[in-house]
Amino acid sequence: MKRTGFMGPCYAKAMARRYRFGIEEFERLFRGIAGVELLEGEVYQMSPIGPRHAEVVARLVTRFAQALGDQARVWPQNPVRLPPGSEPQPDIALLKPKDYWEALPSAEDVLLLVEVAESSLDYDRNTKLPLYARSAIPEVWVLDLSENRLHVFRAPKEGVYTEHRVLLPGEEAEPLLFPGVRVAWP
Template identity: 30%
Template sequence: MTVHVTRALDGFSRRAFSVAEFERMFERGILDDSENLELIEGEIVPMAAKSHVHERVKSAILLVLARELPRNLWLGVESSLEMSEMTLVEPDLVIYPKSFRLREVRGPDILLAVEVADTSFRFDRDHKARLYARYGVQELWVVEANSRTTYIHREPRGGAWTSIAEVPASGLLQPGATDLQHIAFRLGELD
């Protein structure tokens, strides 16, 4: 049996887990379904509890996207996405073709991933954004829930985003994917 290892910021090696092992921990009750966890490059990472403002912003974006979504696409809410054997993430919102089953969806299949953040903003904007770029997600929005400022990441290349734009709450948000370009809204105008 191969034991995967990751290296923490302190320089010490840690036992890394695969997605299959992570899922078995839930199945066997080692981890509880109520725990808000992601597997990031083999490390089990607890996610912050969602605040009222986080849920309001996420729901507002969800309602706009759901109303305008073409029939050939699927809008997932906190869907578990296996980016690799060692990474399982749950973006707040994700859009991908209906022709894929959730277990088949990989980075390049994702037209838009949305991470709404308040206390986890720095982690989502920096570390998690690089992760999404590495796996080829087509577009990522990181929304700072309190200010409703959105950081739009596009054109992943070589594990990094070649385009990052900061859009204030009063600015127009419009996805870049061809099937989504008819959607346009301002976060500052949503309740």
Template identity: 35%
Template structure:
């Protein structure tokens, strides 16, 4: 016997959302699969909010910072990254979520979802052509920065615990790594 799984399209996914099929469950579509997102714990929510506020101060009206809002990718994916730094296109986003060409970079805060964020999500973002992807690893207090796409894969990976990082799209901005990942815990 062969097991066949159902692959969702973005259109069917939107129809299911409009029909209330998922109720208030936090789900996202990744490569045709519906992923139920785990509840957000306090550190995740804290760093997500603080980083979004920090980036709004740094970048001003040059961008729109979207927290946990969907983006649309061409491979039947509609993930909701923790932070998407996108072009400020105004009411265009009433018609569609940001497409890859609208996205400057994406940030995910990871603890429970670290394997997915460093695996399937990283691959999906690279394949979609999103030029920069950051993962704040809350388990190890480090920032992973992925850049330089070749053959649908990120070829540069930086692991940062201190200092600053400059986003590719904004070479005039320096982002303090500690503001993204927090300070290391001191054991007494």
């Protein structure tokens, strides 16, 4: 008996197929599993959070809460629904001030997203940022801890951010939707 390939002749034409998850299916199957997010139907394991990353997020949460009070809901390391197939977990989301008991926030609720990148800069800029632009998130900050730079992305149009500004240490950031509110970043 002549065999073709490892599994024999009946498997010679079988092909591996990629499986894409919907948001509801992802939430059902991955509920309670930490460190995963859904981006365009694919499940990604996120980088572990180290002490420097955690401290920066904690500082920014405090600064946003103090600066904005009840003008925005500070939503740290929680999911945001971006249909049809994404549920990222940005490090910080500033949301419209309302309760989210019934449903996770969606793109329409997001005022600003912040990603803190210690080892995830390429992932944040090349995978998540385009998704945020396609979802019309008005502003995204990517804090690059290795270079100590804050990248501010604004004005999404046709799936890309048309404005990109780099802030250096000592420069305060001003959220687009909160003119006059200055936020120090680490």
